[in-house]
Amino acid sequence: MKRPILATLGTVFSAFSLMACMAGEAPQDVDQATGEEVVSEAEQAIKNGTPATPDEAMVVSVWRDSNLCTGMLLSPSRVLTAAHCLTSTHTGDYTVTYAGEDRAISQILKHPNVSSGVDVGILVLSTAYSLGPLTEYPQVNVADTDGLIGREVTCYGYGAEDVGGTCTSNADCATGFTCITARHRCYKPTTTLRKGDFTVISDPDKDDIWFRLDVLNASGQTTLPGDSGGPCILENTSFGTKHVVGVHKAGNNTDMSTNTSREAFAAWVLAND
Template identity: 30%
Template sequence: MNPGCDHPLPLGEGRGEGRHGVTVLLLALLTLSACGPTQSAPFAPSTRENPVVGGTSAPDDEAVVALLARRARCTGEPLTLLCTGALIAPDVVLTAAHCLDIFGTEGAYEIFLGARLLPEPEPRGHFARVARAVKHPDYDRASHTFDAALLRLARPLDAPPLPLPEPGWGELETGREARVVGFGDTKDASTPSGERRQGTLRVTSVDPGAFHAGPSPAMSCVGDSGGPVLVRGSDGREVLVGITASGDVACRRDAFNVRVDALLESFIAPFLAERLPPTGPVLALETLCTAACTRDDECPSGLACVPVTEGGPGRCLQPALQEGDYGALCTEDAHCEAGSVCARLEPEGEDACRCFTPCGQSQPPAPEEAGGCTGAPGPGALAWLVWAVWLSRRGGAGACAGHRCG
């Protein structure tokens, strides 16, 4: 396991120093072919697919989930594993803030609940859409101080949340063993990728807001970021005491973890206590080319309200698709008319996939007519990169700094 900004971290024997997460993903995106209606290519296994270094399978840790970039197509789109997360309420996931640095808090995400995400095409579990994401207000990219984020899911999950540290649970101190769980890199080419794994660390130092741990013998790695670090309390039950934030690049010596008890009062408790606003009427799927929006909650199925021109009206769309209407149910592109694709509105379910037709076009536009990467109906990793650039201009995205992250 190895914690990082945008790739799965593995549980392993150690870590290395240097930037690893966001930078690797951006390089992978930038090295893809030129803009066009092509789907994204899978990332290299060394940065995307492997789990916890020196760890073992963790099939029973149901509350440990994988964080993914939300898929826009119903067929042919590879899964993009970003980080790990810990379910702390039926509809709330705690993860690392740097996991959201690329696409920002307004990016499109989903989570995976299950023991095996990869290899594709048959993940063994279920998906749920992320409806809202919030970073800790005092998060610092360079130092990973308060490197924490909370995700509100569009629907609650049927899994017992991890217990948070309550008064009297015990004490986090140097020398204690801790268990880390994640979907990250294993540093072992023979170990199946995308599997939820666990391993044992030993606490080496404790500060008011964070703690370090070393291999005993496992280690978190890229992709494990945001995953839980668990310690047995005074009553013998495991307690969520930390989340993986960073470490050395080689995943061999040091794991830096944010303390959960330092997040409880000012960050986690207010978020858990929030009352969700009542849902109002939303725009019809077949009217999105003509109906303007002003807020995300006016858009169906979690589509975002995005200004398509500066100062112009907002349209409900997915980040990897241009403006368009949604029509009949489908399972693949062949079920849709010419110029349409089978687009994914929800991660799963009978009504998740519908035929998407770009506004005012019966055929897919040529790249020069479409305005570059975002114009074609294919989602593609480059379209995600354009989305990230747009978010960065709004102050939503940034690169990880310091040690390994992801």
């Protein structure tokens, strides 16, 4: 079925091996003036991010055993994520979770130009989600990356908790945390979805395939391990629509965060709807 992916059916490479799943969230402090949750340094998806609800951009968590990535529902049965999260060819190795409901996988698709840097894949769910009549999926449109430069986007992720410690092996980390040797820091998965607002800047290497986020932003936010595959969403306030413009690819937790641009993947996604 070929159609634009806007449905009204109802309302870093950063995916690292994160070896223990959280049993629950620690209690959070609340700002007495605003009533909003205060995000601690050790409780982070998007670093210092604002808590988000999955239905804001149809965001899911993607699990391969205990390894965590993020994704976005394109429809009740298809999930957009990063191809580098899809390291296994066995569908039984993956579970997708949306709003507390788990789904198994029936098919794994990877963009044909993954080797050229188009780090995007699609997971087909064995059983579609049952979603209410006002659900909106962010649109996928074919458009040049140049038009995004300087625009503000909201990016989502189920990134890892950062215990704040440096490491060279798991022995250096607290119980339940894993040493991500590429970053020499200790992390573990989180069940908390967070978001941040970022300005799109040009990628110096492949500006027609990738774009970068201007990080850290004014709120000290950036992406973390586990945010891979998470969507960056552009709001079209004139028409009240949301557009997925990027899929998180990689970051270094300080001053670099790279996304695969819709320019590189939109036509393929639309052809595989």
